[in-house]
Amino acid sequence: MKRILLFVSGLLLSLHGIAQSRLFVEAESFANTGGWVIDQQSFDVLYSSYLMAHGMGKKVADAETEVEFPQAGTYHVWVRTKDWAPFPKGPGEFRLHVGDKVIEKTFGADGSAAWQWYYGGTVTVPAKKTRLKAEDLTGFNGRFDAVYFSTSKDDTPPNDNLELLAFRKKMLKLTDGPTDAGHFDLVVVGGGIAGTAAAISAARMGLKVALIQNRPVLGGNNSSEIRVHLMGRVDQNHYPRLGRIVRELDNGDPGNGNPDAARYGDQRKMEVVAAEPNITLYLNTHVYEAEMDGTKIKSVVGRDIRTNQEFRFSGTYFSDCTGDGTLGYLAGAEYRMGRESRSETGESLAPEVADDFTLGTSNLWASLPKNESTSFPETPWAIPFSDEYHIDDHKADWQWETGFGNFNTIYEAEEIRDHNLRAIYGNWSYLKNNKGDKYKNHELAWVAYIGGKRESRRLMGDHILTQMDIQEGINYPDGCVTATWTIDLHFPDERNSNYFKGEEFFAATTHIKVAPYTIPYRSLYSRNIDNLFMAGRNISTTHVAFGSTRVMRTCGMMGEAVGYAAYVAKAFGTSPRGVYANHLDTFMGIIESPLNILPVVPLQKN
Structure with missing residues (x-):
């Protein structure tokens, strides 16, 4: 038994x-x-x-x-x-x-x-x-x-x-924790134009920099994956020093959605960054955790989007250049998302009632002529088009846009992209199968599967830029980045909305011209996270002001300014706010200098 x-x-x-x-x-x-x-x-x-x-x-x-x-x-x-x-x-x-x-x-x-x-x-x-x-x-x-x-x-x-x-x-045996990537003077999260410029400017001032990008290429919306051209002017600067790095990254203007990927200069951006010995570049690494010491970021954890290996980056200063305000959100930074009410901001362009409306996300596409006729299948699962409503064009421009408060641009990014794909494929299927004389020899050459976002979180700083700041051209003592773009706030195209109410994918806009104005440095750091800078479309503005600050050459100059501010903070052993409060003359001296200057004060050692 x-x-x-x-x-x-x-x-x-x-x-x-x-x-x-x-x-x-x-x-x-x-x-x-x-x-x-x-x-x-x-x-x-x-x-x-x-x-x-x-x-x-x-x-x-x-x-x-x-x-x-x-x-x-x-x-x-x-x-x-x-x-x-x-x-x-x-x-x-x-x-x-x-x-x-x-x-x-x-x-x-x-x-x-x-x-x-x-x-x-x-x-x-x-x-x-x-x-x-x-x-x-x-x-x-x-x-x-x-x-x-x-x-x-x-x-x-x-x-x-x-x-x-x-x-x-x-x-995956990741329970032992991330690999230590080391300590950096400045950890830049986000490798778009703003983040890349921030990393370069800080590195050239002698800081040890980690540049973390969650895609295999740099440039963000200006990369070959998304293909949005650079907008904003760098030649109308109050401060000629700013914009030089943006010019280095600028590969010309191929327009939006050009089928020639090389025109967007991925290799150019990589070569500029690779030439900087003070930058350690981490591509394909998505930061999803912030480790805090009170109101300071101690380190961030990122995971390789392919291998799933995890890394910990510790730093003295951090800059959120993600566009989505991801790092700020993880760290507990104060932020806004959507539109403020007119009574709150005093802006004539603000709505009467605050809401969740945001500018949308674009997936651009292009077709090319072939030497022979081509076919494209019927798409019963896609958005339906008809003789009454279709978009008669061989490529997309910025108007192909989904969001507008119908979708959350962060947590429903996949749904937005998929909605855009249903619109693209549905419209192309209609053109191929119903307008044969015009499109029989055309073939889809490229469709973006990575969404080009416009608006999501805006991290709050000591100054919140407003419509009045822009239109009145208020020149604050810390006004450091010259912006030139119109107040450009998109909304659903009326005809598109009539046919697809609540599911719009085509935009319109009204451009409100402004004179060149400056963005205060106080809009480039967090008001409640002590060592966090930000540059790009997630800086401290109202929704209305964001309509002007969001374009990439302007965002790139913000990055340059943040790199210089991080240098001043490091040199004096102070915080981003401390740069404004106690060392503004030093910072503005760097911004205003027309020459490539040597460091004005020695860097503090770790």
Whole structure:
């Protein structure tokens, strides 16, 4: 009897061990992504990147990787995915291959827009080392977050994003914490024009700088991924010193949505940064945690959007150049989002009642003529167009825009992008299949899958720039960045709104001209986080004033100013506010100098 009990006990332990045989594979970590692209835009929601088959209607090459199972045997399979256009069934269908086996179930077109785990049945793995392959079936943006294998059918992974984050870390063996990347004088989070300029100006003044960007290229909206041209003037400066770095990063004006990616100067920006020995560049790294010491940021944690390796960056000063105000939000900085009321700000252009309205996000696109006729499928899942309403053009400009308070530009970034894609594909399908004489030889050459955002959080500083500051040209003593752009506040195009009320994707605007004016330095640092600067579209303004400050050459000059301010703060061992309160003459002396000057005071040592 005792032997029987021992045998049963051993059998149960053995079965329990088998039940724990599991493998978690992040989609973005596939060694060969093929024609699939890595999308990190929803990291702040999903705490992960994912792979997407962005083929513009043509099947993309398979994504493949080799994995090692705990043991050979039979495994249950789950895939975390969604149907991005369930109207009623979307086009993002794909299948998974495990070794030489094909999972019978297809994924990505199940009629639910929510990210969730889909059970794919069982597969027998003959050897521990096995190849996985994701096969796109449509070319229309199928996507998946992760693949999970377990020898137990009851071992379904969690679906709640926070619970899944803990599960990811455990399965990916990230629970020991991030790798220490070192201590920096200035940690710049965000590698758009503002962040890149901030890093360069600080580095040239002798600061040790970390530049952290969550994409594989620099430039943000001006990169080849998004393709928005630079606006704002650098040649009407009150202070000729500012704008020189922006000029170095400027690759000319290719317009919006140019199909020639090289025209946006990704390589140029990389070369300028690489030439700076004081900059350590971290591409593909998304900052999602701030570690605080009271009201000061002590360090930030970022995760590589492909490998999932985590890094900790400690610093004396930090600059939020994310556009979304991500670092400020994580640190507890005061911020606003949406429009203030007229009674609060006194601005004639403000609405009577405060609301959540924000300028939207654009996904630009372009077609090119071919030497022969081309086709494009019908798209019953896309936004429907007709003879009565369609957009008769071969490419997009800034007007292709979704948001306007109908979507949250941060937490619904994926939904905004997908709405834009449904508009682009639906309109193009209509043009190809109904205006053959004009478009029969045209083919989609490029569609942005990364959204070009305009507005989200604005971090509050000691000064909040207003419409009156701009239109009255008030010259504050700390006015440091010259801005020239109009007050440019977008709103839904009236005709588009008539046809797609609440789901607008096409914008209009009224330009209110202004004379060149200066943005106060006090709008470039947080009023409640002691060591946080900001530059870019997330600085301290009202919604109305933001309409003028948001363009990229102006944002780049903000970055330059922040780099110089960080130098002054470091030199005197003070805070960003302390630069204004006690060392404004030194800071403005650097801003005003027409020459490349040597440091005016020696830097403090750490």
